[in-house]
Amino acid sequence: MKKRSELLREAIEEMIAVGKLAPGQHLDETELATQFGVSRTPIREALIQLASMGIIVMRPRRGAIVAEISPQKLIEMFEVMSEIEAMCARLAARRMSPADHAALLAAHHACEEARNAPDPDEYFYRGETFHQCIYAGSHNAFLIEQARTLHRRLRPYRRLQLRVHGRIDKSFSEHDAVVQAIIEGRSDAAGELLRDHIMIQGHRFTDLIASLSRISNQAA
Template identity: 65%
Template sequence: MTKRRSESLRDTLEECIAVGEFVPGHHLDETELATRFGVSRTPIREALIQLASEGLVEIRPRRGAVVAEIGPARLVEMFEVMAELEAMCARLAARRMSDTEHAALTAAHLACEDSCQARDPDAYYLRNEHFHSLIYAGSHNQFLAEEAQRLHRRLRPYRRLQLRVRDRVATSFGEHEAIVAALRAGEADRSARLARDHVLVQGQRFADLIASLSLLQETA
């Protein structure tokens, strides 16, 4: 029971980090969190240890747990790796996805369209996550899918932050459109290239991300 509770709390705290409620550098006080969620400090401590193993939280001497902070250079490196993992998933998915999986991906894409038209970046962010998870699963390589999902989770706050940049949601949806078409056509190399470009942070997108990070730090 305690293990299930700590895992549930881990998911809740991870979501708070992903949506920006707990920003990088935020101190995660065990007593305050225990009071907030109506539990003892033990499952809170276990949840924080789990988040630390994922890289989302740092446990520092005399300060306790804080939301991890990532410098711009390190962040770009992580996005580079994420882009390659996405490309690998897309390349395999183009060859291996079933008709049922294509139908599910199309449905997820249309759900993203609803959020795009509503100009709701938060709703789009959640549906965008589902869209990408279907491509990971469609690779039919469980190890690859798990690694992609792990890094995706680590980058969640920053991927969400990008969607708040002007016109990024509409651009992202257009990129999804091309990826879906390439996957359905079974074009492995094109699917990989489109998926990689969709995630890479360079040029203007790099400048936008750095500007967003500066705003995020000001609210910390």
Template identity: 40%
Template sequence: MTAVFSDAAKDQQVLRRRGGTLAEDLRDELEELIVSGTLPPGSRVDEIELAARYQISRTPVREALKALVTTGFLEARPRHGMIVTSISIPMLLEMFETMAAFEGLCAKLAARRASHGEKAALRAIQQRLSASVGEGNEEAFYAINQEFHELLYEASHTDFISAQTRALRKRLAVYRKNITFQTGRMAATIAEHERIIQAIEEGNPEAAFRAASEHVSLLGDGMADLIAALPPALLRVS
């Protein structure tokens, strides 16, 4: 499957508005396309096509692709070129397990360090998230849910831990979206977030760690439901 891009003129304008070097701007643009699912796992990303599409030389394109290989978003396959990385089931479960530990640690530290303003902001986001469930707007729910987790990372008042958590969350974005849209998952998310918020408001680090890690982890039926719901193209067979 070859990557499909939008209007070429718009692509060029988007790249020029970013403000970094050409390689950095293209890297960021492609990363966003991968995270959003516009470039799904298994898509072929062609160097020549990108250079023509964005009207730039192939040198910054190569630099951007190399950077995305380093962060795991792309992989070079013999006879196939650059491909958006697909993840095997064992690796996917391992990554979710690691993500659960990272999220739990951020929540634990937030329970110790979050300001009154951050606690109030978490509560406000939770109210908006609940309202979006009633409206049945899945995309709005997903965006607001992202806000909740971003604030959770900020409230941990860390640099390295929050950066690593965000990076792994991006790698899992396409897969997480499939989980979010499963039947009953949005309502369950509200209840799970409530436990996280309560633990942070009460200043209970251990309860916050447990609530946040359980919110992200895939155990039992949750694991089976995820695998069953994922399109085959998102998973690596071998």
């Protein structure tokens, strides 16, 4: 059974991922304790865990804030994420079992159903499951651990870029091409397709930065 602090960490992390707590926003321990109906001790433990993951920043005598990432570092992190996911896709194309294929197809179909859901975050959640299937399909425990760690760090930004008009439909089309390449065992193609799917460049990066500026102004 998970400790209370771990459950609180997951809840606060989710609030950050879906934009309820914006980059740079102050995290008041007393307010969070009241919101969750707990003492400040497990809240503090949860914040320490989030700080160790790089999701928040603990500042001496000034409290915690949601971590902010500079545009340059964001590009660098997505570059690394795209290479890690490309490696997962290449290995998945070579190593996935029929059961793995079935799980991937089920996750892909769930994404298709979520494309027109009233809540745009429904596709975000289904997409996370889709990517987790590819990580698992690599059958490389260390790689899976690294992919999940960086995925978690970039969750708020992956969600935001899906808010750009038309991005969800484009994302699903990219997923479809990745699925076909993996199932057909075309490892190099699967890697290239997933790398391009993750990497943010040009208009996609400009749109993401504009979204970040908008929510930062709302939080101010």
